[in-house]
Amino acid sequence: MNIVGILDRSHTSDDLAVFVDLKTAWVIQGLGHGHQDVTTLSDPTLIMKRTETNVSATVKLFHYTEITKKNIETFHFHGDTSVYPITAVIAVPFDAKSGTILQGRYLSKEEFQQIVRPAEVIDGLLRNIFRIKNVLDAVISIVALATILAIILVFALSLRLRQREIKTIFKLGCSRMTVVRLVTAEILLIILASGVLCGVLMVVVNVYASDLVRMLFIR
Numbered sequence: 001m002n003i004v005g006i007l008d009r010s011h012t013s014d015d016l017a018v019f020v021d022l023k024t025a026w027v028i029q030g031l032g033h034g035h036q037d038v039t040t041l042s043d044p045t046l047i048m049k050r051t052e053t054n055v056s057a058t059v060k061l062f063h064y065t066e067i068t069k070k071n072i073e074t075f076h077f078h079g080d081t082s083v084y085p086i087t088a089v090i091a092v093p094f095d096a097k098s099g100t101i102l103q104g105r106y107l108s109k110e111e112f113q114q115i116v117r118p119a120e121v122i123d124g125l126l127r128n129i130f131r132i133k134n135v136l137d138a139v140i141s142i143v144a145l146a147t148i149l150a151i152i153l154v155f156a157l158s159l160r161l162r163q164r165e166i167k168t169i170f171k172l173g174c175s176r177m178t179v180v181r182l183v184t185a186e187i188l189l190i191i192l193a194s195g196v197l198c199g200v201l202m203v204v205v206n207v208y209a210s211d212l213v214r215m216l217f218i219r
Contacts, residue, residue: 011210026084027067027075034067034075091115155187 009015026032067075077084093099099117106115159166166179205212 016214022086023075023077024067026077026081029085031084032075032077034071159183 007014007019020028023032091102093102103115103117106113169179169182
């Protein structure tokens with residue numbers, strides 16, 4: 001098949017889809033095919049059986065592997081196309097009454113198909129997603145609090161282990177404010193380095209967010 005157009009990126013699952021009509025999809029599945037016109041064949045090795053109403057060909061009959069303007073009329077289907085597979089249909093009712101009647105026809109327990117309203121399905125999906133988000137927010141908050149406490153503990157232990165350095169600074173004639181400024185400068189440098197690293201990571205994630213979502217979640 002020839003590609004007749006490429007749609008703009010929509011950042012949805014449609015970006016990975018190929019849009020064709022129903023009969024083309026059936027041809028791709030092998031339910032339809034195109035071949036030489038068997039009624040005009042003269043090679044006896046290509047004819048298995050010929051009657052007044054039907055011609056049966058052998059496996060030597062040439063089948064087209066590409067749909068073109070010249071051979072498109074030769075593509076056909078065998079059997080009842082009403083039982084060919086259709087996974088989903090988008091039905092757009094004329095009004096609310098028509099939609100309700102249509103939906104009621106698929107409520108039987110013996111019915112294998114189902115009809116759903118996309119807005120309701122998406123709303124339910126989003127509600128579940130936001131419930132998960134609330135749980136994750138609570139977990140992240142607890143982890144953030146534990147991280148802050150761990151950082152405070154690390155700095156407290158660091159100051160305890162550096163008591164000899166602090167005493168040496170005092171012996172050199174420095175005041176308590178000098179020690180406070182030194183410790184504060186160290187903390188600010190650590191915070192600045194962490195902020196720069198986080199900023200770089202956020203920029204990278206923001207640039208490649210759609211690709212990361214496809215790679216990690218959309219299969």
